[in-house]
Amino acid sequence: MSLTRITAKSVSRVVATLLVIGALALVYGLVAGSVLGGRMKAEPSPAKALSEEVSASIAGGRVNEVQGTMDARLGAVPDVLTFMVVDRAGEIIAAKPKSLIGQNLEGFDIHIVRYPLGALGVPVRFERQGGPGRFAQIVFRGHDPDDGRVAIHFVYCTSPDGRGYVVLSSWLRSAELLARTQWLRQSLDGVDGIVRISFILFWLALPIWVYIDAREKGANAAAWGMLTLFTNVVGWSVYMIAGPKTVRCPACGTVQDSSHRACTQCGRHLKPVCAQCGSLIESRWSFCSRCGAKIE
Ligand SMILES: [Zn+2]
Ligand SMILES: [Zn+2]
Structure with missing residues (x-):
């Protein structure tokens, strides 16, 4: 799959999934780690x-x-x-x-x-x-x-x-303590790996999202992508605040303000709208929220 076919939306789902996985693994690590730490500390010596x-x-x-x-x-x-x-x-x-x-x-x-x-x-x-x-x-x-x-x-x-x-x-x-905590210790090793891998993947996915999003909006995608590659959430925050508020028309290619519902050059809808009443709809809807028309 070429990079031009990956959309910012699909990459943003990957980023969100990695965040959730990493956060869940960290919470598990915190809880299981303190349980394990308590058992280890309680060992008489x-x-x-x-x-x-x-x-x-x-x-x-x-x-x-x-x-x-x-x-x-x-x-x-x-x-x-x-x-x-x-x-x-x-x-x-x-x-x-x-x-x-x-x-x-x-x-x-x-x-x-x-x-x-x-x-x-x-x-x-x-x-x-x-x-x-x-x-x-x-x-x-x-x-x-x-x-x-x-x-x-x-x-x-x-x-x-x-x-x-x-x-x-x-x-x-004692062998007894080690046997009793073996599963906990092994699961913590696994969680440790998951946290590291999801952190690395998150670090790489975020600049990819910024790159694709900036390219779709007609901004300097390479510069924004590089900034985010090196500074991660800092670069992403700067991009979200100071980055382009534009979209590129998929039909004629002109850069349009992101608030535009239709392209000012060719008239193409820039956001999905209901064929019946013309109000804005979301892609996951089956029916229009305003008029109830079935969305194809
Ligand atoms: Zn257009
Ligand atoms: Zn409608």
Whole structure:
């Protein structure tokens, strides 16, 4: 199908459909994500309680006691992968296992919120950037951060001398929790894909609509289309406000004001009208709203 046969109306339906699909997927992501986030957060772990205890010790000025507390409490807990106190420069000052002490997490800048609604309680996932980053190597200890089995927990705290610390722990989630949330997690992955794809298609469909609409109205279609391609809804808004208020007559090709009911050049109807009474009709109607005549 050539581009000249696609009408602005058919493209506008595609744009509207993409908006609805994207919006529904986002709403589902918000609801399902907060349900999942709640279940994940509610998971009991020895690391969480100990994190609170360690951060209280730091806030009380007893930073040098925390390694002893961790050694005493975490020795017999197999599910905890890592437990560490990190200063704001990223240096690990206390840890289980102890071999991590002195290593640097490089400012935590490797973690990325994967879901678009991460800030609203949807679980934060860690994306690999060209293979497991240093952060992942240290914190997840050989486990794949993308497979959802590893939980991670942060507590921020400040010692009395004003230094900031992060108590960071990671542990393996229970198989029972993962089985119970599997469907939810997989559906969120699917929704994530739908949101991304509909966003990209929407981004591409809008300039196509503007291009076709501007061409039908005899305006500079290429310029309006390019503007919308690069600025999307901004360009579209400018087009709707400042764009052409004209239509091109399908019979003789002259540019006509969009308020004209008939072409001033050749007399052709520019809007569909009732054959019986001449009032304006809409294409989806079967009968005229004014005189009731059947519309062919
Ligand atoms: Zn005409
Ligand atoms: Zn009529």
